[in-house]
Amino acid sequence: MRTIKEIVPVALENHRYEIIIAASLLEDIITPIQAVLTGKRCVVISDATVAPLYADGILNQFAKAGYAATLITINSGDKNKNFSSLQYICEKLLDFKVDRNCFLVALGGGVIGDITGLAASLILRGIPYIQIPTTLLAQVDSSVGGKTAINMPQGKNLVGAFYQPSLVLIDSTVLRTLGKREILAGYAEILKYGLINDAPFFAWLEQHGAAVCALDPAAVHYAVATSCRAKAAIVAADEKETSGLRALLNLGHTFGHALEAAVGYSDTVLHGEAVAMGCLMAFQLSVDLGQCPPQDLERLKQHQQACGYALTLPALADFPWQAETLVELMALDKKVADQKKTFVLAKGIGASYLDKNIDDSSVIKALNKFIKV
Ligand SMILES: NC(=O)c1ccc[n+]([C@@H]2O[C@H](COP(=O)([O-])OP(=O)(O)OC[C@H]3O[C@@H](n4cnc5c(N)ncnc54)[C@H](O)[C@@H]3O)[C@@H](O)[C@H]2O)c1
Ligand SMILES: [Zn+2]
Incomplete structure:
Protein backbone atom coordinates (compact mmCIF):
# COMPACT_ATOMS: atom_id res chain seq x y z
CA MET A 1 0.00 0.00 0.00
CA ARG A 2 1.26 3.49 -0.82
CA THR A 3 2.00 5.38 2.37
CA ILE A 4 -0.04 8.53 2.68
CA LYS A 5 1.94 11.28 4.36
CA GLU A 6 0.61 14.61 5.48
CA ILE A 7 2.26 17.53 7.23
CA VAL A 8 0.10 19.86 9.26
CA PRO A 9 1.88 23.05 10.32
CA VAL A 10 1.07 24.64 13.66
CA ALA A 11 1.86 28.30 13.06
CA LEU A 12 1.97 30.19 16.34
CA GLU A 13 3.12 33.76 16.81
CA ASN A 14 6.49 32.84 18.34
CA HIS A 15 6.87 29.20 17.40
CA ARG A 16 6.14 27.03 14.41
CA TYR A 17 6.20 23.27 14.37
CA GLU A 18 4.99 20.42 12.25
CA ILE A 19 2.68 17.50 12.87
CA ILE A 20 3.79 14.71 10.52
CA ILE A 21 1.16 12.03 9.94
CA ALA A 22 2.09 8.82 8.10
CA ALA A 23 1.73 5.09 8.61
CA SER A 24 5.10 3.48 9.53
CA LEU A 25 6.57 6.90 10.29
CA LEU A 26 8.19 5.44 13.40
CA GLU A 27 10.49 3.30 11.24
CA ASP A 28 12.57 6.43 10.75
CA ILE A 29 12.18 9.10 13.39
CA ILE A 30 15.76 10.39 13.06
CA THR A 31 15.32 12.24 9.74
CA PRO A 32 12.40 14.43 10.91
CA ILE A 33 14.00 15.01 14.33
CA GLN A 34 17.32 16.08 12.82
CA ALA A 35 15.46 18.60 10.69
CA VAL A 36 14.34 20.51 13.79
CA LEU A 37 16.67 19.65 16.71
CA THR A 38 20.46 19.71 16.81
CA GLY A 39 21.00 18.12 20.26
CA LYS A 40 22.45 14.60 20.36
CA ARG A 41 21.29 13.61 23.85
CA CYS A 42 17.68 12.82 24.62
CA VAL A 43 15.41 11.11 27.10
CA VAL A 44 12.43 9.03 26.03
CA ILE A 45 9.60 9.15 28.56
CA SER A 46 6.99 6.41 28.41
CA ASP A 47 4.70 4.29 30.56
CA ALA A 48 4.83 0.68 31.70
CA THR A 49 2.44 -0.45 28.93
CA VAL A 50 3.86 1.44 25.95
CA ALA A 51 7.57 1.15 26.75
CA PRO A 52 7.79 -2.65 26.29
CA LEU A 53 5.97 -2.31 22.94
CA TYR A 54 7.76 0.59 21.28
CA ALA A 55 10.66 2.01 23.31
CA ASP A 56 13.33 -0.43 22.06
CA GLY A 57 12.64 0.44 18.42
CA ILE A 58 12.99 4.13 19.19
CA LEU A 59 16.09 3.77 21.41
CA ASN A 60 17.81 1.59 18.78
CA GLN A 61 17.33 4.25 16.13
CA PHE A 62 18.82 6.89 18.41
CA ALA A 63 21.79 4.62 19.23
CA LYS A 64 22.46 3.84 15.55
CA ALA A 65 22.36 7.55 14.72
CA GLY A 66 24.93 8.34 17.42
CA TYR A 67 22.60 9.83 20.04
CA ALA A 68 22.99 9.23 23.77
CA ALA A 69 19.44 8.26 24.68
CA THR A 70 17.89 6.81 27.80
CA LEU A 71 14.41 5.75 28.90
CA ILE A 72 12.31 6.83 31.88
CA THR A 73 9.18 4.78 32.54
CA ILE A 74 6.29 5.66 34.84
CA ASN A 75 3.21 3.60 35.73
CA SER A 76 0.32 3.68 33.23
CA GLY A 77 -2.94 5.53 33.69
CA ASP A 78 -4.34 8.98 34.45
CA LYS A 79 -3.99 8.49 38.21
CA ASN A 80 -0.21 8.57 37.70
CA LYS A 81 -0.28 11.97 35.97
CA ASN A 82 0.60 13.49 39.33
CA PHE A 83 3.26 15.33 41.30
CA SER A 84 5.10 12.21 42.43
CA SER A 85 5.55 10.99 38.81
CA LEU A 86 6.67 14.51 37.82
CA GLN A 87 9.21 14.56 40.65
CA TYR A 88 10.45 11.09 39.67
CA ILE A 89 10.91 12.19 36.04
CA CYS A 90 12.73 15.39 37.05
CA GLU A 91 15.08 13.49 39.39
CA LYS A 92 15.88 10.92 36.68
CA LEU A 93 16.51 13.72 34.18
CA LEU A 94 18.97 15.34 36.58
CA ASP A 95 20.66 11.95 37.15
CA PHE A 96 21.09 11.78 33.36
CA LYS A 97 22.80 15.19 33.64
CA VAL A 98 20.31 16.76 31.33
CA ASP A 99 21.48 20.00 29.72
CA ARG A 100 19.83 22.62 27.54
CA ASN A 101 20.80 20.81 24.33
CA CYS A 102 18.94 17.69 25.42
CA PHE A 103 15.39 17.06 24.33
CA LEU A 104 12.61 14.85 25.67
CA VAL A 105 10.53 12.41 23.66
CA ALA A 106 6.99 11.74 24.92
CA LEU A 107 6.22 8.19 23.81
CA GLY A 108 2.70 7.30 24.91
CA GLY A 109 -0.86 8.53 25.31
CA GLY A 110 -2.13 11.82 26.67
CA VAL A 111 -0.86 11.07 30.16
CA ILE A 112 2.74 10.76 28.97
CA GLY A 113 2.39 13.70 26.56
CA ASP A 114 1.02 16.00 29.26
CA ILE A 115 3.52 15.10 31.97
CA THR A 116 6.52 15.06 29.60
CA GLY A 117 5.56 18.49 28.25
CA LEU A 118 5.31 19.83 31.78
CA ALA A 119 8.65 18.28 32.79
CA ALA A 120 10.25 19.77 29.63
CA SER A 121 8.88 23.21 30.55
CA LEU A 122 10.27 23.01 34.09
CA ILE A 123 13.61 21.27 33.86
CA LEU A 124 16.43 23.84 33.58
CA ARG A 125 13.62 26.38 32.97
CA GLY A 126 12.73 24.68 29.70
CA ILE A 127 14.21 22.27 27.15
CA PRO A 128 12.65 21.11 23.84
CA TYR A 129 10.43 18.07 23.57
CA ILE A 130 8.73 16.12 20.82
CA GLN A 131 5.51 14.14 20.91
CA ILE A 132 5.09 10.59 19.63
CA PRO A 133 1.43 9.97 20.55
CA THR A 134 0.39 6.32 20.73
CA THR A 135 -3.34 6.54 21.53
CA LEU A 136 -6.01 7.78 19.15
CA LEU A 137 -6.92 10.44 21.72
CA ALA A 138 -3.35 11.70 21.89
CA GLN A 139 -2.98 11.63 18.10
CA VAL A 140 -6.02 13.83 17.50
CA ASP A 141 -5.93 16.05 20.56
CA SER A 142 -3.50 16.06 23.46
CA SER A 143 -0.23 15.94 21.47
CA VAL A 144 -1.11 19.15 19.61
CA GLY A 145 -1.39 22.60 21.11
CA GLY A 146 1.05 22.71 24.02
CA LYS A 147 -1.28 22.32 26.98
CA THR A 148 0.69 20.37 29.57
CA ALA A 149 -0.45 19.46 33.07
CA ILE A 150 -0.77 17.08 35.97
CA ASN A 151 -3.89 16.28 37.98
CA MET A 152 -4.36 17.36 41.60
CA PRO A 153 -6.61 15.90 44.30
CA GLN A 154 -8.80 19.00 43.73
CA GLY A 155 -9.26 18.36 40.03
CA LYS A 156 -7.85 17.48 36.64
CA ASN A 157 -5.01 19.34 34.95
CA LEU A 158 -4.93 22.05 37.62
CA VAL A 159 -1.13 22.43 37.64
CA GLY A 160 0.40 22.96 34.22
CA ALA A 161 1.84 25.25 31.59
CA PHE A 162 1.42 26.20 27.96
CA TYR A 163 4.56 24.72 26.42
CA GLN A 164 4.65 23.77 22.75
CA PRO A 165 6.48 20.72 21.35
CA SER A 166 9.09 21.05 18.59
CA LEU A 167 7.56 18.25 16.52
CA VAL A 168 4.68 15.76 16.59
CA LEU A 169 5.15 12.37 14.89
CA ILE A 170 1.93 10.43 14.30
CA ASP A 171 2.06 6.83 13.12
CA SER A 172 -1.33 5.10 12.98
CA THR A 173 0.17 1.59 13.01
CA VAL A 174 0.82 1.88 16.78
CA LEU A 175 -2.94 2.02 17.33
CA ARG A 176 -3.16 -1.70 16.50
CA THR A 177 -2.08 -2.63 20.04
CA LEU A 178 -4.71 -0.38 21.61
CA GLY A 179 -7.89 -1.88 23.11
N1 LIG B 1 -3.04 18.42 26.62
C1 LIG B 1 -4.20 18.39 26.06
O1 LIG B 1 -4.57 19.27 25.28
C2 LIG B 1 -5.12 17.23 26.35
C3 LIG B 1 -6.24 17.00 25.55
C4 LIG B 1 -7.02 15.88 25.80
C5 LIG B 1 -6.67 15.01 26.82
N2 LIG B 1 -5.58 15.27 27.60
C6 LIG B 1 -5.19 14.34 28.67
O2 LIG B 1 -4.85 13.10 28.06
C7 LIG B 1 -5.04 12.06 29.02
C8 LIG B 1 -5.78 10.93 28.37
O3 LIG B 1 -5.00 10.44 27.30
P1 LIG B 1 -5.11 8.93 26.80
O4 LIG B 1 -6.52 8.56 26.62
O5 LIG B 1 -4.16 8.82 25.67
O6 LIG B 1 -4.65 8.13 28.10
P2 LIG B 1 -3.32 7.31 28.49
O7 LIG B 1 -2.10 8.04 28.15
O8 LIG B 1 -3.51 6.92 29.91
O9 LIG B 1 -3.41 6.02 27.58
C9 LIG B 1 -4.47 5.11 27.78
C10 LIG B 1 -3.95 3.68 28.06
O10 LIG B 1 -3.49 3.12 26.84
C11 LIG B 1 -2.16 2.63 26.99
N3 LIG B 1 -1.52 2.79 25.69
C12 LIG B 1 -1.10 3.93 25.11
N4 LIG B 1 -0.73 3.70 23.84
C13 LIG B 1 -0.88 2.38 23.61
C14 LIG B 1 -0.67 1.56 22.49
N5 LIG B 1 -0.26 2.05 21.32
N6 LIG B 1 -0.91 0.23 22.62
C15 LIG B 1 -1.39 -0.27 23.79
N7 LIG B 1 -1.64 0.47 24.89
C16 LIG B 1 -1.39 1.78 24.79
C17 LIG B 1 -1.59 3.45 28.12
O11 LIG B 1 -0.54 2.78 28.76
C18 LIG B 1 -2.79 3.63 29.03
O12 LIG B 1 -2.94 2.50 29.85
C19 LIG B 1 -5.80 12.68 30.18
O13 LIG B 1 -4.90 12.88 31.24
C20 LIG B 1 -6.28 14.00 29.63
O14 LIG B 1 -6.42 14.99 30.63
C21 LIG B 1 -4.81 16.35 27.36
ZN1 LIG C 1 -10.41 15.90 25.98
Missing part, protein backbone atom coordinates in the same frame (compact mmCIF):
# COMPACT_ATOMS: atom_id res chain seq x y z
CA LYS A 180 -11.32 -1.23 21.54
CA ARG A 181 -12.42 0.83 24.55
CA GLU A 182 -9.42 3.17 24.17
CA ILE A 183 -10.10 3.58 20.45
CA LEU A 184 -13.71 4.56 21.09
CA ALA A 185 -12.56 6.97 23.80
CA GLY A 186 -10.22 8.65 21.29
CA TYR A 187 -12.94 8.75 18.65
CA ALA A 188 -14.97 11.00 20.97
CA GLU A 189 -12.42 13.79 20.50
CA ILE A 190 -12.59 13.32 16.70
CA LEU A 191 -16.37 13.61 16.85
CA LYS A 192 -15.93 16.78 18.89
CA TYR A 193 -14.27 18.61 15.95
CA GLY A 194 -17.25 17.88 13.71
CA LEU A 195 -19.64 19.07 16.40
CA ILE A 196 -17.68 22.30 17.10
CA ASN A 197 -17.48 23.84 13.64
CA ASP A 198 -17.35 21.26 10.86
CA ALA A 199 -20.76 19.80 9.98
CA PRO A 200 -19.45 18.16 6.74
CA PHE A 201 -16.82 16.32 8.82
CA PHE A 202 -19.56 15.11 11.18
CA ALA A 203 -21.51 13.85 8.15
CA TRP A 204 -18.34 12.09 6.91
CA LEU A 205 -17.98 10.46 10.35
CA GLU A 206 -21.59 9.26 10.22
CA GLN A 207 -20.59 7.39 7.05
CA HIS A 208 -17.05 6.32 7.96
CA GLY A 209 -16.91 6.30 11.80
CA ALA A 210 -17.12 2.51 11.90
CA ALA A 211 -14.14 2.26 9.52
CA VAL A 212 -12.16 4.69 11.72
CA CYS A 213 -12.89 2.65 14.84
CA ALA A 214 -11.97 -0.56 12.96
CA LEU A 215 -8.62 1.16 12.16
CA ASP A 216 -9.05 1.13 8.39
CA PRO A 217 -5.79 2.91 7.39
CA ALA A 218 -7.28 5.42 4.93
CA ALA A 219 -10.20 6.29 7.23
CA VAL A 220 -7.94 6.71 10.27
CA HIS A 221 -5.55 8.88 8.26
CA TYR A 222 -8.33 11.19 7.06
CA ALA A 223 -9.93 11.45 10.53
CA VAL A 224 -6.61 12.09 12.31
CA ALA A 225 -5.38 14.63 9.74
CA THR A 226 -8.71 16.50 9.72
CA SER A 227 -8.71 16.60 13.52
CA CYS A 228 -5.11 17.83 13.69
CA ARG A 229 -5.83 20.54 11.10
CA ALA A 230 -8.88 21.65 13.10
CA LYS A 231 -6.95 21.79 16.35
CA ALA A 232 -3.93 23.51 14.74
CA ALA A 233 -6.17 26.22 13.27
CA ILE A 234 -7.87 26.92 16.59
CA VAL A 235 -4.62 26.87 18.58
CA ALA A 236 -2.91 29.20 16.06
CA ALA A 237 -5.77 31.69 16.40
CA ASP A 238 -5.98 31.54 20.21
CA GLU A 239 -2.91 29.83 21.68
CA LYS A 240 -3.56 30.68 25.34
CA GLU A 241 -7.34 30.58 25.32
CA THR A 242 -7.72 34.35 25.61
CA SER A 243 -10.24 35.11 22.86
CA GLY A 244 -12.61 32.27 23.70
CA LEU A 245 -12.05 30.41 20.44
CA ARG A 246 -9.80 27.72 21.98
CA ALA A 247 -12.36 27.27 24.75
CA LEU A 248 -14.68 25.73 22.12
CA LEU A 249 -12.36 22.70 22.19
CA ASN A 250 -13.82 22.05 25.63
CA LEU A 251 -17.14 21.00 24.13
CA GLY A 252 -18.36 18.17 26.33
CA HIS A 253 -15.54 18.74 28.81
CA THR A 254 -17.29 20.80 31.53
CA PHE A 255 -19.72 17.90 31.90
CA GLY A 256 -17.07 15.29 31.15
CA HIS A 257 -14.58 16.49 33.76
CA ALA A 258 -17.33 16.38 36.41
CA LEU A 259 -18.06 12.74 35.48
CA GLU A 260 -14.37 11.90 35.71
CA ALA A 261 -14.03 13.69 39.06
CA ALA A 262 -17.11 11.90 40.43
CA VAL A 263 -15.51 8.50 39.86
CA GLY A 264 -12.14 9.71 41.15
CA TYR A 265 -10.41 9.74 37.73
CA SER A 266 -10.48 5.96 37.79
CA ASP A 267 -10.77 3.62 34.81
CA THR A 268 -14.51 3.38 35.60
CA VAL A 269 -14.96 6.21 33.10
CA LEU A 270 -12.21 7.03 30.58
CA HIS A 271 -11.61 10.66 29.59
CA GLY A 272 -12.95 10.11 26.06
CA GLU A 273 -16.01 8.24 27.36
CA ALA A 274 -16.73 11.19 29.63
CA VAL A 275 -16.29 13.59 26.70
CA ALA A 276 -18.69 11.61 24.50
CA MET A 277 -21.32 11.67 27.25
CA GLY A 278 -20.50 15.34 27.93
CA CYS A 279 -21.17 16.23 24.28
CA LEU A 280 -24.60 14.61 24.52
CA MET A 281 -25.27 16.57 27.72
CA ALA A 282 -24.15 19.84 26.12
CA PHE A 283 -26.50 19.22 23.18
CA GLN A 284 -29.34 18.28 25.57
CA LEU A 285 -28.82 21.53 27.50
CA SER A 286 -28.72 23.47 24.23
CA VAL A 287 -32.02 21.88 23.16
CA ASP A 288 -33.59 22.59 26.58
CA LEU A 289 -32.54 26.25 26.25
CA GLY A 290 -34.19 26.46 22.84
CA GLN A 291 -30.85 27.03 21.07
CA CYS A 292 -30.46 23.75 19.18
CA PRO A 293 -32.94 21.83 17.02
CA PRO A 294 -33.88 18.54 18.75
CA GLN A 295 -33.15 16.69 15.46
CA ASP A 296 -29.44 17.52 15.85
CA LEU A 297 -29.37 15.97 19.33
CA GLU A 298 -31.16 12.93 17.89
CA ARG A 299 -28.60 12.65 15.08
CA LEU A 300 -25.75 12.78 17.58
CA LYS A 301 -27.43 10.17 19.78
CA GLN A 302 -27.95 7.86 16.83
CA HIS A 303 -24.33 8.10 15.73
CA GLN A 304 -23.05 7.57 19.26
CA GLN A 305 -25.33 4.57 19.70
CA ALA A 306 -24.16 3.10 16.39
CA CYS A 307 -20.55 3.50 17.56
CA GLY A 308 -21.30 1.71 20.82
CA TYR A 309 -21.24 4.56 23.37
CA ALA A 310 -23.44 4.56 26.46
CA LEU A 311 -26.33 7.01 26.15
CA THR A 312 -27.18 7.27 29.86
CA LEU A 313 -25.09 7.54 33.01
CA PRO A 314 -26.25 4.20 34.49
CA ALA A 315 -25.25 2.57 31.18
CA LEU A 316 -21.87 4.34 31.34
CA ALA A 317 -20.98 3.11 34.81
CA ASP A 318 -22.55 1.52 37.86
CA PHE A 319 -22.21 4.52 40.15
CA PRO A 320 -24.61 6.50 42.38
CA TRP A 321 -24.88 9.42 39.93
CA GLN A 322 -26.38 12.63 41.32
CA ALA A 323 -26.98 15.74 39.24
CA GLU A 324 -26.43 18.12 42.19
CA THR A 325 -23.04 16.56 43.02
CA LEU A 326 -21.95 16.80 39.38
CA VAL A 327 -22.84 20.51 39.32
CA GLU A 328 -20.77 21.05 42.48
CA LEU A 329 -17.84 19.30 40.82
CA MET A 330 -18.19 21.56 37.78
CA ALA A 331 -17.53 24.56 40.02
CA LEU A 332 -13.97 23.24 40.49
CA ASP A 333 -13.28 23.23 36.75
CA LYS A 334 -10.47 25.49 35.47
CA LYS A 335 -12.94 27.25 33.20
CA VAL A 336 -14.75 28.78 36.16
CA ALA A 337 -14.07 32.54 36.27
CA ASP A 338 -15.72 34.92 38.75
CA GLN A 339 -17.69 31.91 40.00
CA LYS A 340 -19.33 31.53 36.57
CA LYS A 341 -19.14 28.19 34.82
CA THR A 342 -18.43 28.35 31.11
CA PHE A 343 -20.47 26.02 28.95
CA VAL A 344 -19.81 25.19 25.33
CA LEU A 345 -23.28 24.92 23.84
CA ALA A 346 -24.47 24.40 20.28
CA LYS A 347 -26.88 26.01 17.85
CA GLY A 348 -26.67 22.70 16.03
CA ILE A 349 -24.10 20.23 14.70
CA GLY A 350 -21.03 22.24 13.64
CA ALA A 351 -22.18 25.44 15.37
CA SER A 352 -20.87 25.64 18.93
CA TYR A 353 -20.61 28.76 21.10
CA LEU A 354 -19.73 29.77 24.67
CA ASP A 355 -22.22 30.72 27.35
CA LYS A 356 -21.30 31.88 30.87
CA ASN A 357 -24.81 32.59 32.08
CA ILE A 358 -26.39 29.23 32.59
CA ASP A 359 -28.36 28.60 35.78
CA ASP A 360 -27.46 25.52 37.79
CA SER A 361 -31.13 24.54 37.70
CA SER A 362 -31.05 24.18 33.88
CA VAL A 363 -27.90 22.07 34.12
CA ILE A 364 -29.45 19.84 36.79
CA LYS A 365 -32.56 19.42 34.65
CA ALA A 366 -30.47 18.37 31.64
CA LEU A 367 -28.31 16.03 33.73
CA ASN A 368 -31.34 14.33 35.23
CA LYS A 369 -32.44 13.30 31.73
CA PHE A 370 -29.34 11.07 31.69
CA ILE A 371 -29.84 9.74 35.22
CA LYS A 372 -33.57 9.30 35.76
CA VAL A 373 -34.34 7.31 32.67
